[in-house]
Amino acid sequence: MSVTVRVPAKVNVQLAVGAVRADGFHDLANVFLAVGLYDEVTVTPAAGLRVTCEGPGAAQVPLDRTNLAARAAIALAGRYGLTPDVHLHIAKDIPVAGGMAGGSADGAGALVACDALWGTGASREELLDICAELGSDVPFSLVGGAALGTGRGEKLTALEAGGAFHWVFAMAGRGLSTPAVFREFDRLTAGLDVPEPVASRELLDALAEGDPDALAATVSNDLQPAALSLFPELADTLAAGRAAGALAGLVSGSGPTTAFLARDTGSAEKIAQMLRTSGACADVRVASGPAPGATVVGGKA
Ligand SMILES: C[C@](O)(CO)[C@H](O)COP(=O)(O)OP(=O)(O)OC[C@H]1O[C@@H](n2ccc(N)nc2=O)[C@H](O)[C@@H]1O
Numbered sequence: 001m002s003v004t005v006r007v008p009a010k011v012n013v014q015l016a017v018g019a020v021r022a023d024g025f026h027d028l029a030n031v032f033l034a035v036g037l038y039d040e041v042t043v044t045p046a047a048g049l050r051v052t053c054e055g056p057g058a059a060q061v062p063l064d065r066t067n068l069a070a071r072a073a074i075a076l077a078g079r080y081g082l083t084p085d086v087h088l089h090i091a092k093d094i095p096v097a098g099g100m101a102g103g104s105a106d107g108a109g110a111l112v113a114c115d116a117l118w119g120t121g122a123s124r125e126e127l128l129d130i131c132a133e134l135g136s137d138v139p140f141s142l143v144g145g146a147a148l149g150t151g152r153g154e155k156l157t158a159l160e161a162g163g164a165f166h167w168v169f170a171m172a173g174r175g176l177s178t179p180a181v182f183r184e185f186d187r188l189t190a191g192l193d194v195p196e197p198v199a200s201r202e203l204l205d206a207l208a209e210g211d212p213d214a215l216a217a218t219v220s221n222d223l224q225p226a227a228l229s230l231f232p233e234l235a236d237t238l239a240a241g242r243a244a245g246a247l248a249g250l251v252s253g254s255g256p257t258t259a260f261l262a263r264d265t266g267s268a269e270k271i272a273q274m275l276r277t278s279g280a281c282a283d284v285r286v287a288s289g290p291a292p293g294a295t296v297v298g299g300k301a
């Protein structure tokens with residue numbers, strides 16, 4: 001008996017960041033778009049909790065109880081008086097520590113997979129509560145599509161997306177730590193008046209209309225200066241993607257992956273090819289969004 005769940009990566013088309021809160025988190029206006037780069041989590045009953053991982057960057061993924069997939073299984077089992085005796089296998093395709101919510105995807109995937117395996121009958125709300133305990137990005141990994149995240153990003157409102165948006169992602173040769181990027185944001189904004197984060201009306205309209213030019217004119221990421229400060233070479237990657245014809249280029253979330261919006265699939269392939277030969281990044285992928293959230297794609301009786 002096993003269950004396999006597929007979970008998408010995300011790009012933040014707007015990431016507005018407020019001042020640091022008393023609990024160390026930041027209030028956000030976080031416009032998430034799920035994109036078609038996926039991790040798959042397979043859960044199988046086992047003698048105890050075990051995590052394995054294959055794919056690019058697998059060596060950087062912890063295989064102990066700190067893995068978000070393991071934490072999800074433990075949290076769900078805890079609620080239902082079960083023991084998390086499962087083997088969680090992660091087939092990784094989302095870059096590790098890349099700002100595309102790879103670990104969050106695995107947390108949401110493991111939760112949905114264990115829920116199906118154990119037949120807990122947990123409601124969507126209960127699953128979303130557990131997701132929010134696991135991390136700010138995890139609820140969005142569960143729901144996918146397009147959504148506005150407020151609070152620390154965990155309170156979601158579904159958004160309409162009027163069409164597919166085509167993206168090129170440039171992966172860096174090393175990762176960036178999300179807490180370190182938020183700390184750098186605090187350092188760069190120290191003494192300044194940081195406004196309350198608000199979603200842009202123009203950006204939400206562009207998303208709803210499926211208009212790539214209008215979206216390109218409105219994308220923004222308040223963490224970008226912090227990511228560039230910690231990883232200055234990303235400025236060259238952004239310049240290379242824009243020179244290759246991208247409508248817009250920005251750092252994805254806390255980075256260091258950079259995301260380039262293309263007009264259509266043909267243009268995305270051309271930008272990807274130019275980025276590959278530019279030497280300005282370690283790897284390049286093409287993907288479109290919105291993509292569906294965590295979905296059961298297979299299982300064996
Ligand atoms: C940068 C984003 O990826 C944008 O979607 C997210 O805000 C980060 O979400 P995440 O990786 O799920 O982050 P969490 O695991 O919840 O938090 C990791 C750390 O990031 C910082 N953090 C995260 C979210 C937030 N709204 N404010 C923060 O300051 C905190 O230092 C926190 O200790």
Ligand SMILES: Nc1ncnc2c1ncn2[C@@H]1O[C@H](COP(=O)(O)OP(=O)(O)OP(=O)(O)O)[C@@H](O)[C@H]1O
Nearest residue numbers: 067068096097098099100101102103104106137178
């Ligand atoms: N299943 C997992 N996959 C990858 N990393 C994990 C996982 N579980 C825990 N981690 C830890 O989380 C850190 C961040 O990895 P992750 O790939 O989630 O980063 P990220 O994509 O930048 O996150 P986000 O975009 O949500 O801020 C890793 O360095 C690793 O130590």
